[in-house]
Amino acid sequence: AQKVTQAQTEISVVEKEDVTLDCVYETRDTTYYLFWYKQPPSGELVFLIRRNSFDEQNEISGRYSWNFQKSTSSFNFTITASQVVDSAVYFCALSYSASKIIFGSGTRLSIRP
Amino acid sequence: GAVVSQHPSWVICKSGTSVKIECRSLDFQATTMFWYRQFPKQSLMLMATSNEGSKATYEQGVEKDKFLINHASLTLSTLTVTSAHPEDSSFYICSARVGAGGGARPLTDTQYFGPGTRLTVL
Numbered sequence: 670a671q672k673v674t675q676a677q678t679e680i681s682v683v684e685k686e687d688v689t690l691d692c693v694y695e696t697r698d699t700t701y702y703l704f705w706y707k708q709p710p711s712g713e714l715v716f717l718i719r720r721n722s723f724d725e726q727n728e729i730s731g732r733y734s735w736n737f738q739k740s741t742s743s744f745n746f747t748i749t750a751s752q753v754v755d756s757a758v759y760f761c762a763l764s765y766s767a768s769k770i771i772f773g774s775g776t777r778l779s780i781r782p
Numbered sequence: 783g784a785v786v787s788q789h790p791s792w793v794i795c796k797s798g799t800s801v802k803i804e805c806r807s808l809d810f811q812a813t814t815m816f817w818y819r820q821f822p823k824q825s826l827m828l829m830a831t832s833n834e835g836s837k838a839t840y841e842q843g844v845e846k847d848k849f850l851i852n853h854a855s856l857t858l859s860t861l862t863v864t865s866a867h868p869e870d871s872s873f874y875i876c877s878a879r880v881g882a883g884g885g886a887r888p889l890t891d892t893q894y895f896g897p898g899t900r901l902t903v904l
Binding site for chain 1: 826896
C-alpha cells in the first residue's frame with residue numbers, strides 16, 4: 670500500500686528562520702516519483718519539485734532544498750531564510766499506479782514577520 | 783509553461799441544479815486529467831482519472847452518475863456535478879499530466895494543477 674505521512678500539522682516560525690518540513694513515505698514499488706506542492710491561501714497547487722526514486726541527489730533551488738533518503742524513506746523540504754510569502758500549506762506526494770499520486774495530509778506553514 | 787486553468791473559479795447554485803466545471807491545459811497537451819476534491823483544512827482526495835477519448839475511471843466511493851466527467855480533447859476535461867446538494871459543496875481541483883515525449887517543461891509523469899473551483903450549494 671502507498672502512504673505518505675507528514676507528521677507536522679502546523680509550523681510557525683519567525684521570518685528569516687530556517688524551517689524543515691518532514692515527509693515519510695511507504696511504497697512497495699521500486700520505481701516511483703516523489704513530489705512537493707505548495708498551496709497558498711488562494712488555493713492553487715503549485716508544483717515545486719519531482720524526484721525519481723533512482724536519483725537520491727539532494728537538490729537546491731534558491732532558498733529551497735530537498736533531502737531524499739531512501740534508507741529512511743524520507744523526502745524532507747527545507748526553506749532557508751523564510752519569508753512571509755512562504756506561508757502556505759505544503760503537500761508531499763507519491764506516485765503510484767497509472768500515474769496517480771497520493772498526497773500527505775499537508776503541513777501548514779506560517780511565517781511571522 | 784504547464785499552465786492549467788479552471789472555470790469558473792467559484793459558483794453558487796441551488797440544490798437540485800447541475801454545475802459544470804471546465805479544466806483546460808493552456809500550453810501543453812494532457813494525455814490524462816484528474817479531478818480532486820478538497821474539504822477545508824484537509825488533503826486532496828482523488829475522485830477520478832480521465833483519458834482523452836475514453837471513459838473516466840472513478841475512485842471507490844465516488845458516484846459516477848453524479849459526477850460526470852468528459853474528456854473531449856487533449857486540452858479540455860469537464861466535471862458536471864448533477865443534482866447538486868449542500869453536501870457536494872467543496873473545493874474541486876483538476877490536474878493535467880503529460881505522458882512520455884514531453885519537453886523539459888512540463889515534466890512528464892507530473893501533474894500540474896488548476897486554480898480550483900469553489901462550489902457552494904444552497
